[in-house]
Amino acid sequence: MDKIILLLAFAVSFIITFASTPFVKQIAEKVDIVDKPDEARRVHKKPIPLLGGLAMFYGFIISVILFGPSDSNIRGMVLGALVILVVGIIDDARQLSAKVKLPFQILAAVILILHDVRIDVISVPGFISDSGVLHLGFWGIPLTLIWVVGVTNAVNLIDGLDGLAAGVSSISCMSLLCISLIVGEYEVALITAALTGACFGFLPYNFNPAKIFMGDTGSTFLGFILASVSIMGLFKSYAVISVAVPFLVLGLPLFDTGFAILRRMKAGKPIMSPDREHLHHRVLDMGFSQKKTVSIIYLMCTVLGLCAVVMVSNGILQALLLILCVIAAVLLASRLIGLRMEKEGEKDEEETND
Numbered sequence: 001m002d003k004i005i006l007l008l009a010f011a012v013s014f015i016i017t018f019a020s021t022p023f024v025k026q027i028a029e030k031v032d033i034v035d036k037p038d039e040a041r042r043v044h045k046k047p048i049p050l051l052g053g054l055a056m057f058y059g060f061i062i063s064v065i066l067f068g069p070s071d072s073n074i075r076g077m078v079l080g081a082l083v084i085l086v087v088g089i090i091d092d093a094r095q096l097s098a099k100v101k102l103p104f105q106i107l108a109a110v111i112l113i114l115h116d117v118r119i120d121v122i123s124v125p126g127f128i129s130d131s132g133v134l135h136l137g138f139w140g141i142p143l144t145l146i147w148v149v150g151v152t153n154a155v156n157l158i159d160g161l162d163g164l165a166a167g168v169s170s171i172s173c174m175s176l177l178c179i180s181l182i183v184g185e186y187e188v189a190l191i192t193a194a195l196t197g198a199c200f201g202f203l204p205y206n207f208n209p210a211k212i213f214m215g216d217t218g219s220t221f222l223g224f225i226l227a228s229v230s231i232m233g234l235f236k237s238y239a240v241i242s243v244a245v246p247f248l249v250l251g252l253p254l255f256d257t258g259f260a261i262l263r264r265m266k267a268g269k270p271i272m273s274p275d276r277e278h279l280h281h282r283v284l285d286m287g288f289s290q291k292k293t294v295s296i297i298y299l300m301c302t303v304l305g306l307c308a309v310v311m312v313s314n315g316i317l318q319a320l321l322l323i324l325c326v327i328a329a330v331l332l333a334s335r336l337i338g339l340r341m342e343k344e345g346e347k348d349e350e351e352t353n354d
Contacts, residue, residue: 002186009067009190010197017059017201024055025205025212033093035213048210050092053218056166056198057085060225063194069187076115077191077228080108084152084224088217098270102149105220109148112228118144119231148227154253155223156216157260161280162208164294168252168301169222170199175249175305176229179312191229195222208290226250248308252279252301 028034028049036047061078068074087104090096112118119140136143159165173196180188199222205211214222230246247254256279264270283293 002189005067006189006193009063010193010200012066013059013063013194013197014201015059016062017055017198018204020058021052021055021202021205021212024051025049027051028212031093033215035215049212050215051089051217052202052206052212052214053085053088053216053221056202056214056218057081057221059201060194060198063197064191067194068190071187072115073117073187073232074191076112076117077225077232079115080111080228081221081224083108083111084220085217088215088220091220092215092217101220105149105152105224106145108152108224109145112148113141113144117228117232119147144231147231148224150257151227151230151250151254152220152223154250154257155226156219157257157278158253158280159214159219160278161284161290161294162210163203163206164280164297165219165222166199166203166206166214167294167298169226170196170203171298171301171305172226172249173199175308176226178305178309179245179249182309182313185232188229188232191225191232195225195229208294223253245308245311248304248311251304252297255279 028051033050034047035050061081064074064078083104087096087101091101119136121135121140122143155165155169158168173192177189177192177196180186180192202214202218206214230249260278280293280297283296284290288296
């Protein structure tokens with residue numbers, strides 16, 4: 001019965017998102033909430049409607065209301081998501097600064113904490129605690145705030161190519177869904193099933209060439225829900241005792257964000273200032289098309305998610321072996337691609353000389 005409800009949660013979210021996206025597109029065009037390619041870091045060449053995240057939110061919320069339990073955790077997540085959604089809509093319409101958005105993201109995280117969604121414990125070496133667990137007490141509050149705000153913005157920052165943020169989020173959701181089923185956390189499984197359905201319902205309109213963008217309305221909403229669900233229920237333990245699990249599942253956006261912060265600090269720029277040095281930009285600059293770039297990043301996220309699932313089901317050793325094999329394969333592939341590009345460059349040079 002539980003599996004049937006999970007399928008229904010996915011299906012309802014998918015159908016509602018898929019059906020409502022064209023209407024949201026019409027609304028965005030009518031009120032002129034569109035992304036205009038007036039900056040060098042933009043990849044698309046023509047104006048594209050925003051607000052696609054509104055359809056995703058609608059499909060997700062209806063599904064959770066219909067099939068999810070009415071408990072404190074769910075209420076906190078929904079209320080926090082509403083704050084994120086409203087700010088996202090205003091941002092898509094008027095381009096709010098990071099300083100304006102940050103207090104509302106913190107407010108959404110506080111709402112979660114007030115509804116008992118927080119990081120309570122963290123794993124430590126045995127010489128610090130015999131149980132291997134350190135209860136955080138008050139310090140769990142700032143740690144939860146950092147995690148929620150960080151993941152929310154991390155997903156937002158990778159939303160730079162058609163289908164990228166929605167695809168990466170759906171892969172993360174499916175990884176969390178698998179892990180929640182392994183550890184027997186039904187509530188988390190239902191939320192991730194509904195969010196996966198919303199992502200899948202939006203992707204047909206967002207694949208290259210995109211007909212609509214999710215905008216900050218969608219990317220911050222996805223980031224907030226992913227941050228919330230990773231510390232709900234038994235995931236409170238898995239998110240801190242096995243710290244690698246959430247960092248693997250959300251590894252790519254977190255790595256990209258962390259690298260961006262270090263890069264901008266080194267250059268003496270504000271850490272929230274936009275640039276064209278994100279991972280997807282770098283892959284594009286290697287000569288790959290948008291579709292191939294997105295596929296490469298999808299593959300990276302899938303591998304990280306698979307490592308997290310293996311870690312939970314079979315232990316750390318197997319996951320580490322898988323990671324090492326993947327790293328070796330990536331290094332080999334990068335070398336082969338580099339050699340190919342060098343040969344193509346030499347060939348082009350010879351043709352030019354002739």
